[in-house]
Amino acid sequence: MSIEVKNLIKRFDEKTVIDNISFKVDSGEILAIVGFSGSGKSTVLKLICGLIDKDGGEIKTSGDIAMVFQYSALIDSLNVADNISFALRERKDLRKKYTDAQIRKIVREKLALVGLSGVESKYPSELSGGMQKRVSFARAIVTEPNIILYDEPTAGLDPVSSTLIEDYIVRLKEETHAASIVVTHQMSTIMRTADKIIMLYNGKVVFTGTPQDLMRQDTPYTKQFVTASLDGPMKMLQG
Amino acid sequence: MREFTLKSTITYKLYRQLIIQLEDFLSTIGDIVIYAKEVISLILKRELDWKEIIEQCARFGVSSLPITLSIVGMSSVIVAMQVAGEMVKQGAGNYVGMLVAMLIVREDGIIMSGFAIISMIGSSIASEIATMRVTEQIDAIQVLKVNPIRYLFVPRVLSGVLMMPPVLVVASLVGIVGGGVASHLASGLSYRAFFESVWHGLFMKDMNVALLKAVVFGFTIALISCVCGYTAKGGARGVGEATTKAVVWSFVAIVLWDLLFSVIFFF
Numbered sequence: 001m002s003i004e005v006k007n008l009i010k011r012f013d014e015k016t017v018i019d020n021i022s023f024k025v026d027s028g029e030i031l032a033i034v035g036f037s038g039s040g041k042s043t044v045l046k047l048i049c050g051l052i053d054k055d056g057g058e059i060k061t062s063g064d065i066a067m068v069f070q071y072s073a074l075i076d077s078l079n080v081a082d083n084i085s086f087a088l089r090e091r092k093d094l095r096k097k098y099t100d101a102q103i104r105k106i107v108r109e110k111l112a113l114v115g116l117s118g119v120e121s122k123y124p125s126e127l128s129g130g131m132q133k134r135v136s137f138a139r140a141i142v143t144e145p146n147i148i149l150y151d152e153p154t155a156g157l158d159p160v161s162s163t164l165i166e167d168y169i170v171r172l173k174e175e176t177h178a179a180s181i182v183v184t185h186q187m188s189t190i191m192r193t194a195d196k197i198i199m200l201y202n203g204k205v206v207f208t209g210t211p212q213d214l215m216r217q218d219t220p221y222t223k224q225f226v227t228a229s230l231d232g233p234m235k236m237l238q239g
Numbered sequence: 240m241r242e243f244t245l246k247s248t249i250t251y252k253l254y255r256q257l258i259i260q261l262e263d264f265l266s267t268i269g270d271i272v273i274y275a276k277e278v279i280s281l282i283l284k285r286e287l288d289w290k291e292i293i294e295q296c297a298r299f300g301v302s303s304l305p306i307t308l309s310i311v312g313m314s315s316v317i318v319a320m321q322v323a324g325e326m327v328k329q330g331a332g333n334y335v336g337m338l339v340a341m342l343i344v345r346e347d348g349i350i351m352s353g354f355a356i357i358s359m360i361g362s363s364i365a366s367e368i369a370t371m372r373v374t375e376q377i378d379a380i381q382v383l384k385v386n387p388i389r390y391l392f393v394p395r396v397l398s399g400v401l402m403m404p405p406v407l408v409v410a411s412l413v414g415i416v417g418g419g420v421a422s423h424l425a426s427g428l429s430y431r432a433f434f435e436s437v438w439h440g441l442f443m444k445d446m447n448v449a450l451l452k453a454v455v456f457g458f459t460i461a462l463i464s465c466v467c468g469y470t471a472k473g474g475a476r477g478v479g480e481a482t483t484k485a486v487v488w489s490f491v492a493i494v495l496w497d498l499l500f501s502v503i504f505f506f
Contacts, residue, residue, distance in 0.1 A: 049382050065382065073379040075371070087383040090288070090390055136379075143383070 002026045002062060002179050003048060003147055009056030010043055010203075017043050019203040020057070027146070028177040030169065032194035032211075034185055034225065036234060039200040041183040042070070045149045048181070063146025070152040072132040074124040074139070081107045081120035084139045094143070110138040113175075114168055130161035137168055141176065148172065150182040154189045166192040187226070190214065199225060201234050267488065270466050278392050278462065286389050287397070295398035299360055299461075300406055307355040307406055308413045314351050315343055315414035316421040323422035332426070336433040337440025339418035344445045345505070348411040350497060353456045356403070357489040361464040364395055365485030368468025369478040377469070391469070396461040403457025404450050411449070448504045455496055460489045 003025040010018035017040045025031045033041045046052045049065050074083045085103045088094050098106070111117055114134040124132055133153065140148060150169060154162035166189055173180055182193055190197060191211050199207035199214075199221055206221045207214070217223040224232025245251055281287075323335050368391055371377050380387045419433040467485035471477045 046378075051378050051381060064384075067379070067382045069375050069379055071374060073375040075376050075379070076374075077367075086380075087385060090385040091383065092386070093384075139379075139383075 002060075003031075003181065004060040005044075005048070005057070006060075007057040008044070008047065008054060008059065010040075010047060010052070011055050017203045018047065018054075021198075021200070021203070021205050022057075023198050023205070023208075025147075025179040025181060027179050028173060029195045030173055030180040030182060030193050032190045032197045033181060033183045033200060034190055034197055034214075035200040036185065036225075040203040041185075041200055042151050044200075045151050045181065045183055048147075049149055061147055064143050065147045065149065066140035066143065066145035067149040067151065068133070068136050068140050068153055070155055072124070072129075072136040074132055074136055076124050079121050079123050080111070080116075080127070080135050083124070083135060084110055084142055086139065087143050091143075106142060107138075110142055111135075113141070113172075114138045115164070130157055130164065133157065133161075133165055134168065137165075137172070141172060144176065146178055148176070148178045148180045150180065150184075152184055153182060154184065154186050159188070162186065162188060163192070165189075169193045206233075267466070267470075267484070270470055271463060274388065274392060274466050274469070275462055277388050278396050281386075281389050281393050282397060286386075286393065288390065288394055291390070291394040292397050292401075295394040296402050298363075299356070299395075299398040299457075300402035303356050303359045303402075303406060304409065306359050307352045307410050310355045311343070311348050311351045311410040311414045312417040314347055315339060315418040318342060318347070319418035319421035320425045323426040323428055327426040327428055332428050333432060333436050334440075335422050335426075335428055336415075336419065336436030336438075339422070339433075340415055340437040340440045341445065343411050343414040343418070344441060344449050346497070348414055349407055349449055349452050349456065350493070352403070352407050352410050352453075353460065353493045354490070356406070356457075357460055357464075357486055357493070360399075361460045361489050362482050362486050364461065364464035365468040366478055366482045368465055369471035369481035370468075372469060372471045372481075373474055373477055387469070392462070392465045395465055396458055399457030399459075399461030400454050401457075403460075404453040407449060407453040444504070448500060452496070452500055455500075456493050459492050459496060463489045463492060 005024070006022045008018050008021050009016065021044070023031065033044055035041050043052070045067065047054050048059055048061065049067050075086065078086065081104070082089075084107045088098050088103050088106065107120060108117070111119065114137045116131065116134055116138070119127065119131070119135070124135070127135065153169060154165050157165065169180065169182060170193055172178065182189065184190060194211050196210055197207070197214055198205050201221065207219055214222050215226060217226050220233045223229070224234055319335065319339050322338060326332055326335050326338075371391075377387050380390060415437060419430055422428045422433050423430060464485040467481045467488065471481035
């Protein structure tokens with residue numbers, strides 16, 4: 001139950017957006033991929049879950065992969081219950097495995113796990129951003145995945161909702177022992193969830209370490225990132 | 240002074256635009272063929288979600304009916320009003336029903352229904368799926384290991400195939416009745432003379448070809464709308480472009496099909 005990425009390369013047209021990066025995430029571990037916007041963080045997640053094809057390198061994963069999208073990506077024509085149970089009802093290998101009563105029970109359990117109840121019949125447009133995010137967590141874990149990918153899970157949320165989401169990320173890791181990757185540039189999310197960190201700039205890994213290593217600001221990259229300074233090796237326009 | 244380069248010339252920009260358009264044209268044709276193959280294969284394997292199919296049938300058939308009936312009915316009334324008076328004067332009143340029925344069953348009914356369904360249903364399918372694409376809902380479906388072609392395309396395409404023939408039958412009936420009423424009001428032609436002429440003018444072959452056309456048109460409109468939505472790129476602009484593309488490609492496709500049917504069955 002882990003993710004192993006070796007010498008990963010991805011190009012869009014002539015531009016190399018992921019340039020020979022490698023990392024490993026074990027079961028029950030959270031890796032934060034950090035960096036400024038446009039550094040290739042979300043591309044790594046899309047490569048791991050197979051939404052886009054790689055141009056080089058190797059990605060080894062074991063078990064089911066789930067992903068929590070930046071803007072939740074709930075299917076807006078389905079209500080909360082149908083969104084959460086979507087994979088159970090529509091996935092070929094799961095379609096006939098559960099009865100309607102079992103599915104309703106699973107939906108209730110997953111909603112309770114993310115601190116929501118009584119919203120089964122609501123549609124995504126009737127929920128706040130934070131609630132949509134929690135429903136997308138519930139949808140992601142419904143198949144009990146071994147790997148969970150989070151794309152900017154706290155972007156656009158207020159500080160209290162962010163804390164709530166960060167707590168759920170840690171809680172899900174503890175309950176599911178999944179290998180997790182959190183793509184973020186929010187310091188609170190990095191500090192509260194990550195076991196280890198890689199920092200990307202122009203598709204390359206420029207820092208590897210723990211949250212404590214990041215806060216020590218030993219390198220020009222970590223210093224610029226933590227202090228949010230315009231001066232430093234990372235130029236926004238190039239990203 | 241600005242430096243002169245080949246890339247800054249209008250000719251080069253027009254040439255680039257032409258190449259981009261050509262690439263888009265060829266890739267759209269490729270996409271339509273690939274997805275048509277996949278949809279047919281899934282239908283043959285009975286990979287069907289009946290709940291979704293029934294929902295889409297209601298959308299395709301019921302929601303489109305008022306506009307389809309209005310357009311087919313009105314176009315038939317217009318034709319009848321224009322020809323009935325003149326034909327009665329020339330002593331050819333017994334042929335008015337035949338003319339209106341042939342026009343509706345062979346051409347007007349199906350083409351007008353097709354146009355109505357493209358603007359009403361095709362555009363809505365394309366914009367719905369394009370919105371799902373640009374808001375990562377389709378990515379989410381794929382990550383959940385659900386086949387998006389089975390979930391999105393098959394119910395819509397199948398509803399097009401199943402619902403277009405009944406819509407056409409109802410629209411044609413309304414068109415013929417409307418033609419009869421218009422002929423009576425415009426020229427005093429009796430209803431009996433009109434409907435007797437309708438029966439003389441209609442052949443089984445006309446009706447069978449019309450139903451076959453309806454099946455093909457329903458498949459084509461739904462498939463093209465799904466493909467244009469599914470391959471949308473970008474944000475709100477991408478959704479708009481996908482919708483326009485679906486409408487334009489569906490219009491052209493059904494006219495081409497109509498031409499092909501005319502050559503095969505009536506030439």
